[in-house]
Amino acid sequence: MKKWFSRKLAPIIMVAPTTVWMILFIFIPMIIVLIVSLVRKDTGGGIIYELSGNGYAEMFKIEYLRIILKSLWVALEATVICLALGYPFAFIISKLPKKYINFCVMLIMLPFWINSVIRIYGWDTLLRDEGVLNKLLMSWHIIKHPIVMMKTEGAVLFGLVYELLPFMVLPLYTSISKLDNSMVEASADLGATRPRTFTRVVLPLTMPGIFAGSIQTFIPALGLFYIGDMMGGARYMYIGNLINNQFGSGRNWPLGAALSIFLIVLTLVMMRQYAKVGNLEDMA
């Protein structure tokens, strides 16, 4: 009896809480989203339980397609900028003396402790036309008229980069700090210059970090609707806002759900790709 308990039941009991949590908060909501995406919309919001592909079909309307493509493009831009900023940053951190590394990693993590909506509001206070920065510049007579910084596409990009840079830097840092310095030395020993060492050895061996960081930046960049809202305003619509809208004023739940499923599938595909590259990490 006791043996049976320890061998069969104990592992089940141990994984039970996680399993229950996963089922309740991930699996069931996903199923609900999937169901909603596959039924007919009710005109006043809500749904009618009748099988329909309309949610998906509507995604391909030109105005929605344009938003989706634009969102993918902005997310890509944000990812590339994060990578360009994050890689040297992560590289420098990993080369610092040990005692400074923890401090730097903590600095990167620090923003996580403050709600991101509040932080974005902070930027609004600083950057809007009558914001702190413009007022300062005008009082110093550097500019006559306020510079329009908020409610632009640039502001959205800035917001995304600002918000997501830590998600890029952390996996990069992990990957780069794992890189055995003797690899770099071996490359130099065999006659490679520094740039050649970077492209032939460092870059391929830190590819898992680049991939992980890019996915962790790209996916949220698609979904962060409040940044589009607050930094871009109503003029700029992104897939995040679009989904958000469908469950609110848009009153098209199946479309919102279908767009969500699209994002989920995109995520899963990328994760799969990452798993393949991730194998490299064990070898490095």
Add this chain to the structure above:
Amino acid sequence: MENNFSLSETRSVSGENIIELVDVVKCFDDDTVVKKINLSIKKGEFLTILGPSGCGKTTTLRMIAGFEDATSGKILLEGIDVADKKPNERDVNTVFQSYALFPHMDVEKNVSFGLVEKKVRKSEISERVSKMLKLVMLDGMEKRMPDQMSGGQKQRVAIARALINQPKVLLLDEPLGALDLKLRKQMQIELKHLQKSLGITFVFVTHDQEEALTMSDRIVVMNDGTIEQIGTPREIYNHPKTRFVADFIGETNVFEAYLEEAGDGEIQFNMEFGHCRLPISDFNLEEAVYICVRPENLRITADETPNFRIFGLVKEHVFIGSTCKTLISLANGMEVKVTSPQTDALFPAGSTVNIYWKPENGVILHRKADRVYDIIENAVILEG
């Protein structure tokens, strides 16, 4: 141990120096790790840097390769100061202790890495790679990834990857450290043959004295950032110049003695527990010395001999294959090891014996100043 010289000392080495270290010092923060060493490495020789862990072997090698800058002093490669040359600009290649193979490249790509950097033609690269892989007996493994190979194979890839560049000098940092004993012995022989057939200068780091004795043309014994002695394996083994070298290389018995005048007016070496008379010069009366004698050079007899009176009790015999090691404890607790061929008649445990040796087999060292007096140089054989 004494017949370990079979592989070495066979090639004559030309006098030309390919590497010279002049007063080289290396400090990490306040820690002086290499203390003003001078070393000339001859072209084509197999030079081994031997020393205990942490004595600065790797640091010395890394300075030659260019991974560390010397704090002061000069490093000359073929007579040219290489202080401002980066590792990729030096005509030396390194085999790292951890092999440092590129995990994302197969064997072929690893081995051809240096040639690609030198922009050698593709056809020539593949020709040289396959020749090199044949040389290290890895032909047919071109497409293997490093993580699919055994330690010995990886090690060969590392050697091939370095040698294919035809460096003037190959630096090897304990390349056999991770291998099991049998493979290690085999690789020692293979490496030595490789070095001979290619005629490339090898600078080989190890802390295994037997490995050093087997493979080297010359050995540099390092201790605590300084060079204790440089010499052929035979010189190092038979004529250690310091107590450290005597202790570190092989097994040895170290007797502490004072040079004093005996009752009959003769000068003799007095010990706590006996005395002996050996031919001397260069030593002063009242001087404290070490007398180092290898176990295989000690003899035991029941009686006092004219020149030796070092009595002890036979504690036990330990059989080691063809020889027998006898442990003898002296009055002051010192344990003396004597090895003798198994065919010798043995004194039973508990019997009192006198220890003696042929004077040319003992090395006498000054105890304060580590200067040397080597009896063999003016051998006057007093015994039998």
